Amino acid sequence: MLLLAGCRREPKEPVIGEGFVAPMTLNLRADLGPRQPTVATVRHGERVEILAKRRRFAKVRTSAGQVGWVDGNLLFTPEQMAELRALGRRAARLPSQGEATVLDVLNVHTHPDRAAPSFHQIKEGEHVEVVAHRLVVRTPPELPPDDWALVRFSATEAGWVLFRMLVMAIPEEVAQYAEGHLITSYFSLGEVKDGEQTKHNWLWTTIAQGRQPYEFDSFRVFVWSLRRHRYETAYIERNLKGYYPVTVERPEGAPPRFSVVVEDKDGTKVKKTYTFQGYHVRLIAKAPWKEPPEPEIEPEQTPGTAAPSTSWWKRLRDLVGR
Numbered sequence: 001m002l003l004l005a006g007c008r009r010e011p012k013e014p015v016i017g018e019g020f021v022a023p024m025t026l027n028l029r030a031d032l033g034p035r036q037p038t039v040a041t042v043r044h045g046e047r048v049e050i051l052a053k054r055r056r057f058a059k060v061r062t063s064a065g066q067v068g069w070v071d072g073n074l075l076f077t078p079e080q081m082a083e084l085r086a087l088g089r090r091a092a093r094l095p096s097q098g099e100a101t102v103l104d105v106l107n108v109h110t111h112p113d114r115a116a117p118s119f120h121q122i123k124e125g126e127h128v129e130v131v132a133h134r135l136v137v138r139t140p141p142e143l144p145p146d147d148w149a150l151v152r153f154s155a156t157e158a159g160w161v162l163f164r165m166l167v168m169a170i171p172e173e174v175a176q177y178a179e180g181h182l183i184t185s186y187f188s189l190g191e192v193k194d195g196e197q198t199k200h201n202w203l204w205t206t207i208a209q210g211r212q213p214y215e216f217d218s219f220r221v222f223v224w225s226l227r228r229h230r231y232e233t234a235y236i237e238r239n240l241k242g243y244y245p246v247t248v249e250r251p252e253g254a255p256p257r258f259s260v261v262v263e264d265k266d267g268t269k270v271k272k273t274y275t276f277q278g279y280h281v282r283l284i285a286k287a288p289w290k291e292p293p294e295p296e297i298e299p300e301q302t303p304g305t306a307a308p309s310t311s312w313w314k315r316l317r318d319l320v321g322r
Contacts, residue, residue, distance in 0.1 A: 017050035019075030022117035028068025040066035044119035091158030094131040095245045097185035100166040108159035112148035128153045147210045181206040187248040192224040199224040216242040235281035261289045
């Protein structure tokens with residue numbers, strides 16, 4: 001009997017809710033207070049059980065049974081976690097606007113907001129794919145707005161970073177012609193053999209000044225001159241209001257073509273399609289721009305949780321800024 005009494009376990013505290021870690025890492029403290037020791041460290045996306053609440057703080061238990069206190073504002077609800085994962089899956093289907101890199105460590109946020117949790121870091125020299133842009137008004141409104149980019153850093157993960165911290169990874173021998181303008185997208189239009197060198201013809205979009213509700217005000221096609229062994233401009237359009245996505249197609253047995261979405265003279269958005277052959281660019285189609293159909297992607301649901309009261313697609317469109 002004494003042996004059985006000694007083996008008796010203390011009953012577990014009842015669970016009053018569940019949450020998911022929002023930031024990259026989160027320390028669990030032994031109790032409330034700034035000098036309390038850390039009992040465990042959990043990572044973004046880990047599920048925890050909520051045992052108690054005091055004001056904005058929550059007592060949680062990890063899957064390994066560790067118990068501690070955290071700031072409840074740093075926990076996602078199951079619905080919020082599902083939305084972030086759905087954002088990653090949505091970003092996986094958006095066309096890339098080009099690879100970008102950073103010169104220093106850059107935090108990735110769950111929302112286009114400086115105060116939003118950071119759940120990933122882009123390390124120095126790493127590449128990400130830019131897939132969307134959003135201009136966000138700050139508080140107070142006298143502050144300049146922020147340009148945010150939605151970047152894809154794995155097949156299923158995406159998040160928001162400040163656009164000004166990115167450097168589009170087009171070769172420097174082309175980037176030097178930006179003349180201080182910000183390169184917002186770039187695409188190869190095919191290879192060119194120049195002796196032992198392999199060069200690319202390029203399409204890019206740029207904007208003279210950031211913090212605009214559109215993505216570019218100019219686009220240009222560069223070709224590699226076999227006679228002068230340098231890049232030259234084959235085509236350029238300026239003074240535009242252009243929007244993502246810019247797309248490039250390479251039909252089999254036909255020259256490449258590219259499409260841009262721009263505002264027409266009457267303020268409506270149109271999609272212009274151009275063909276690129278040799279050193280020549282020619283407009284071949286112009287049609288009203290229609291938003292792409294809603295993708296058939298369902299958000300992940302945690303067993304036992306209710307479905308969101310509003311459509312996840314509407315909230316996802318708000319996140320992407322379209």
